[in-house]
Amino acid sequence: xxxxxxxxxxxxxxxxxxxxxxxxxxxxxxxxxxxxxxxxxxxxxxxxxxxxxxxxxxxxxxxxxxxxxxxxxxxxxxxxxxxxxxxxxxxxxxxxxxxxxxxxxxxxxxxxxxxxxxxxxxxxxxxxxxxxxxxxxxxxxxxxxxxxxxxxxxxxxxxxxxxxxxxxxxxxxxxxxxxxxxxxxxxxxxxxxxxxxxxxxxxxxxxxxxxxxxxxxxxxxxxxxxxxxxxxxxxxxxxxxxxxxxxxxxxxxxxxxxxxxxxxxxxxxxxxxxxxxxxxxxxxxxxxxxxxxxxxxxxxxxxxxxxxxxxxxxxxxxxxxxxxxxxxxxxxxxxxxxxxxxxxxxxxxxxxxxxxxxxxxxxxxxxxxxxxxxxxxxxxxxxxxxxxxxxxxxxxxxxxxxxxxxxxxxxxxxxxxxxxxxxxxxxxxxxxxxxxxx
Numbered sequence: 001x002x003x004x005x006x007x008x009x010x011x012x013x014x015x016x017x018x019x020x021x022x023x024x025x026x027x028x029x030x031x032x033x034x035x036x037x038x039x040x041x042x043x044x045x046x047x048x049x050x051x052x053x054x055x056x057x058x059x060x061x062x063x064x065x066x067x068x069x070x071x072x073x074x075x076x077x078x079x080x081x082x083x084x085x086x087x088x089x090x091x092x093x094x095x096x097x098x099x100x101x102x103x104x105x106x107x108x109x110x111x112x113x114x115x116x117x118x119x120x121x122x123x124x125x126x127x128x129x130x131x132x133x134x135x136x137x138x139x140x141x142x143x144x145x146x147x148x149x150x151x152x153x154x155x156x157x158x159x160x161x162x163x164x165x166x167x168x169x170x171x172x173x174x175x176x177x178x179x180x181x182x183x184x185x186x187x188x189x190x191x192x193x194x195x196x197x198x199x200x201x202x203x204x205x206x207x208x209x210x211x212x213x214x215x216x217x218x219x220x221x222x223x224x225x226x227x228x229x230x231x232x233x234x235x236x237x238x239x240x241x242x243x244x245x246x247x248x249x250x251x252x253x254x255x256x257x258x259x260x261x262x263x264x265x266x267x268x269x270x271x272x273x274x275x276x277x278x279x280x281x282x283x284x285x286x287x288x289x290x291x292x293x294x295x296x297x298x299x300x301x302x303x304x305x306x307x308x309x310x311x312x313x314x315x316x317x318x319x320x321x322x323x324x325x326x327x328x329x330x331x332x333x334x335x336x337x338x339x340x341x342x343x344x345x346x347x348x349x350x351x352x353x354x355x356x357x358x359x360x361x362x363x364x365x366x367x368x369x370x371x372x373x374x375x376x377x378x379x380x381x382x383x384x385x386x387x388x389x390x391x392x393x394x395x396x397x398x399x400x401x402x403x404x405x406x407x408x409x410x411x412x413x414x415x416x417x418x419x420x421x422x423x424x425x426x427x428x429x430x431x432x433x434x435x436x437x438x
Contacts (some may be wrong), residue, residue, distance in 0.1 A: 063126030071261030082340025085324035145170035183217035184410035185307035189219025194253020240270035257284040272300035311372035
């Protein structure tokens, strides 16, 4: 590899990567990541399920914005099934109350999301919106929300931390705390695995706060990220060979990988066949060894360590979630199903008749509940949920199958920590993706 190639591919500062992202924005928007928008404009899905109304005798029409994904084809349907799984428990929470769920597939890009949100409000009469949206995309709805005096709950896995400019009186954020999990993993790894880390990611998987959160956690634990390699740049056809070559040359104490979907499987397999395997530990983002990928990755995934805010498997709430979801879907619940379930629980808590004398916005600020992951609460200042333990997981073989097995609980960083505030104030690429891992 020439020195020019090394400079182009290996060491990316955040500022330098931002410049690259701007140059490649056209390629990103044009990438064939999602289904045809015309297909996404199919008729809305509507159904009634038990839940709580905002006021006694008043029906709630809940508009749900669902994405489409080639890497995770069931992303939207699993999220909606998770919502239905919780709302179907309405008889235990608010007998006789009803909410109409109207789901719209949004396709790709903010413009389609704005169009679908407008349809839900004007044509379908939605009086509350929920969407799988990043904070940057949620901001495109702020004017519409304010004009209609309608609240939005933007749900995501938590790949980005909402900036101050993305906070709005009519917008609330619920996440699975991915960036916090990566921060906790970084801090743990620096103390347990070594002080010199090599970070590997891809062009489309980078640019999110979760990648930089790992670095902050690793540095807080006393470590140093010696090199960050961004693969898969537009026009780059080198695949994982160049990534492996760079890692072998660096000889770090550990490697952190942030990849999703097919790229994750390619990276895990390439690592397992490299001279680093068995000598240098591999850790990564939760989606690096997502449960849906383990059958493809096979033995190459064994021993890979990740962190995630997963359900507390022995809790009553977790067991209730699994049982309810099995009534809605033939598939095992995944992270997106959990996100949908918790989002519906958040909605139901905010619509609780106990607080009917308060405006919905004020009730949302005070929401707190115990979900499958544990206690969840909304910070009234940031309008974002916080809570739920973060678990360290290792891929192991159990009962003849590969699984992410919980091996420890990690310390979560406070959302108002000084380093987190620095992350909140820093720039990011601002991908147009409405969610992580398209």
